[in-house]
Amino acid sequence: MAKLRHCCTVLLLLFTSVSAHSDFFTSIGHMTDLLFVERDLVSSLKDYVSAEEDKLQRIKRWADRLDALSTAGSQDPEGFLGHPVNAFKLIKRLNTEWAELESLVLTDVSDAFVSNLTIQRQHFPNDDDQTGAAKALMRLQDTYKLDTETISSGRLLGSSSVATTSSVLTMEDCYDLGKVAYSDVDYYHTELWMAQALKQLEQGEESSVVDAIAILDYLSYSVYQQGELERALAFTKKLLELDPSHQRANGNLKYFEYQLSKQKKLEVDDNDEEQRMWKENRGRRDDYLPERKQYEKLCRGEGVRMTPRRQSRLFCRYYDNGRHPRFVIGPLKQEDEWDSPHIVRYHDIVSERDMEKVKELAKPRLRRATISNPTTGVLETAQYRISKSAWLGAYEHPVVDKINRRIEDITGLDVSTAEDLQVANYGVGGQYEPHFDFGRVTDQ
Structure with a gap:
């Protein structure tokens, strides 16, 4: 019983990080918390099953002992009760021991588990x-x-x-x-x-x-x-x-x-x-996106294919961004992804340790991602953006500042006028469909 109550406390603490959030399906990051909560609930459930099994074993021992006594007595009731000890023990059993058995049967060992489950259910997905x-x-x-x-x-x-x-x-x-x-x-x-x-x-x-x-x-x-x-x-x-x-x-x-x-x-x-x-x-979604078929082809890897000749012009190289002081000794790994427009990928820009720190900083602040209503300008959720996001300022942690400086060094841009680092975490079937991404400056 003490173990069950302890488990209840642990689960309550576990859920403090996610209880304030909703829309679990829009973020795999928050859904991982649910896996651990379910694991601990299963452990609590097993404790309850063990307690029930122990209770049933005790009741079975009572039943076996009483069955042997009643069988022996019923074969020759008068002879059995002629022995004063047997008569005394029969009265004692019926007066006190059966009451103890009744108390044992009525003992509800599920109280701790049910209480635990009730507390957690208010934080479950809806x-x-x-x-x-x-x-x-x-x-x-x-x-x-x-x-x-x-x-x-x-x-x-x-x-x-x-x-x-x-x-x-x-x-x-x-x-x-x-x-x-x-x-x-x-x-x-x-x-x-x-x-x-x-x-x-x-x-x-x-x-x-x-x-x-x-x-x-x-x-x-x-x-x-x-x-x-x-x-x-x-x-x-x-x-x-x-x-x-x-x-x-x-x-x-x-x-x-x-x-x-x-x-x-x-x-x-x-x-x-x-x-x-x-x-x-039939079954196609009737929405705003006329390019949906092309978009879904890209998702399936069925987009425009390069000719072998164009493909042969794509290279991987070490890149120092015009002998930038930071990259002279340790140049960047740059890979051509597309020729026109020219798209490149940079490898190993952020270390695994730094990425884990960014996720650690962002996870408690993940909220359902929003879009700006093109008519009202009000931020709102949309079915074509299934994710949660958080924003991290450079001043919040040295890792965020380091990533921003890395972006500046690679691109030559000044991020001091850019928005904060956005961390997005996508959920089940997570998506952000093609969209125009620009801000509007309202007249002052």
């Missing part, structure tokens, strides 16, 4: 975080053209982590993703994830929460909303095979059949260009 993380998965799905099977199995190309059993989406996970899409009136992703949930259910996954009827209900409506009446009707019939009394499905069956008969009478041409374009672009 529904908005879960929704944000779900939308992030779907954003990655669209950007990298991943199918639901690939994501569900955890086999994500380019992922730095190895897929484990914890990286696999269960049927219930897929169902929840579909529900998030449905709540967002995103019927394209609703269909994809409900279909994946149904597939895993039919492959033998079990659930006490979700059944085929609930999945088919979402599936039929989502494909109907995308104009596919025949498939909507097929899913509805499949649902009614499982539950003939399903009220909504029976109503939908008649409606879909009626709409389908009307459609056939009008002889809708499936090759109609407008309908073809609609089907091709």
